[in-house]
Amino acid sequence: MVAQPQQKPILISGGGLSALLLARSLLRSNIPFLVFERDASISFRAQGYRLRLSNEGLDAVEAVLGPEGFAKFYDACGKTGGAGFAAVDPLTGENLGTEHSTVRREGLSSRDGKVIGIARGTMRSLFIEGCEEFVRWRHHVTGYELTDGGVRAIFADGSKSVEGSMLIGGEGIKSQVAKQLSGGKLKVYDLGARGIHGQASTTAFKALGEGVFRAVDETSHPEGRVFLITNVRAGDMDDPNVDFGWTIGGSAGVIKAPNDDYTIIGKQAADIARGLTKLWHPRVRSLIDNMRDDDAAFWKITCSSPDGVPEWPNEPRVTVIGDAVHAMTPAGGNGANTAMRDSALLGRLLAEAGGFKEGVTAEYEKVMRVYASEAVKKSFSTAEVSYSAVINESTATI
Template identity: 70%
Template sequence: MTSLKPILIAGGGLSSLLLARSLLRANIPFRVFERDASIVFRAQGYRLRLSPEGLDAIEAVLGPADFERFYARCGKTGGAGFVAIDPLTGDTLGAEHPSVAPELLTSRDNKVVGISRGDMRALFLEGCEAQLRWSHHVTGYTLTATGVRAVFADGSASEEGALLVGGEGVRSAVARQLAAGAVKVYDLGARGIHGQAPSTAFAALGEGVFRMADETTHGAGKRVFLITNVRGADMHDPTVDFGYTLVGSPGVIHPPSDDFTIVGAPAAQLAKQLTAAWHPRVKPLFDNIRESEAAFWKLTCSSPDGVAQWANEPRVTILGDAVHAMTPAGGNGANTAVRDAALLGRLLAEAGGWGEGVTKAYEDEMRVYAGVEVKKSYEQARIAFGIVIDADTPFLGLNDQGGFGH
């Protein structure tokens, strides 16, 4: 059984917009409801590295021609793995150094492939603009005899849809209602700052994906960690900016008033303070930081024990960070989110729209691969910062601030 009622999608992030593209290609009606006023309303966050699985999912949704355009917008970086630099001495560390852990990063054409979150959202949005409703904050839903309606913050409701898909991130109201609180996102205590600077500031690094760890400047057990990607094709173009992720172990980074919605000068100035003792080889990344693009964020993660279980509701499901939040390490979260969109979109296309059993088939398959990725993401954070999720670890409430990307 199929329905001509639209698929309702809460949230306008990566997974939601890629699902919309999948439905557009399959000629299935849909509506997307996004709480922000426009696509440029907030800082877009750090650059995302795309895994082979993530690229395959995006290609399956977009099709050959549109994927070719998407792939052309991606940056490609030579080198198979991370290059480690001691930020205090500026020395490149050899493979024998204990802090240098081998990790294969290439995903296609022997290159490390990445793209900014903003570019990704804009490319996924193409063709879906007429069906996107900005400034519509979904706070829940009501089931009807033959469908579902999204409920908004002002008390109004959407038209009746065949299915509601919650993709509003870690503070998803749809996930909270659907899973009755079973979906928990833990606050790992570590905090981060996204920064970017002109490519000329990265000249002393050369091409590659770099990580740096300062384990002495901020006291015993306090660590500041940086990852950045320098693309060879753009490294000599002064009009291009490169981004980086600066992460502090618990207790190191303190946004003013613990407000993670702050962007701009406060985040930029704190990044400069944290790296004041760093070597001139890497100091230009902070001396030349674009203040307007600097932003705070929290490290969060779902339980590494696996994706939560809830009673299947045929008319409602969730995807992306709304169901399986991950740390930003390795881009696990974004790559898993696009896999969700590709899987759910394919199942809906095969059914000709909503049908009995679609959400259950999606959730059963999603739990398998997403559970693996959540555990991997958590392990990376545990090793890097000594973070352990236990009975005392706090988890985010519906209104907690998580910063962009979370």
């Protein structure tokens, strides 16, 4: 019997949510793959705001993980009652209700009539299960080269990967694969707005009660507004060993990191958050005053063009997923859910094809452009209202 040639692996650039969920899909389909991630380990960037999962996001995760894997995933998610945001006046601590002008009119609940949320770090840990031996840490992908029969990833030190059958760029908003593939058409705009996210024990949240809360301070800062969003889950509220997360955002110019360094984590970020909220009522300020300093981190508010995902000449062996192709503001909670859809869609097409096949990336990009363009537009339009986001010819790109 003639031995069959060994199938070349699918190369995945980045170890974020969409990349790891795609890897998990390939694992279930017995398609060889390798993941290249610039960080030293999965715990290198543990900070991150909690993600709300839509029905579409949950359906995508379930399609990839299967019944058993999804049951474990869903069990790890927090479930909060209430269908939408409730407004709180941060200066008086007064409940303003769900119809107040500072509250976005959007349904938050998904399965079982609950708001489903999970920490980024928890998601990554669950998605990577079974894939660990195929992840190559400390490998920063800066581009790729096509070969006669495949593709190689190029790393920051000038070395190259083994030859793969395909390369999937999933390394986030600074993706060099996306830039090369699209000829610079894929751009991410820096909206100027900034945020800080952090965590505190449940005891700091008790005065709020259960729900998804939004507090907007329009008057304390001459540069613009500051807002806070948090999710308080009744099922965990009485366990002081559980932390709840919150995120603070500010319009452009309000939140400034030392030396404009937004990679800073820890006490410096925590102290700035406390300074921004020093005039707030104790009912709300308790979340910030009692934060765990080590968990505080900055984040930039960025977005792809609200005109939609652009067209570029299709390359059968290379495509992009997640924030690499459609970065979104946190407004509307669309980014991660859309990324999950990418992973499920591309994973399904690859499973049906048995791996690389002409036409797979073209079909994926055709379908993805429709739902991703809609999601980016929705996210940006919400950000226009929430923190006066603007994208025009003078808006900086990253």
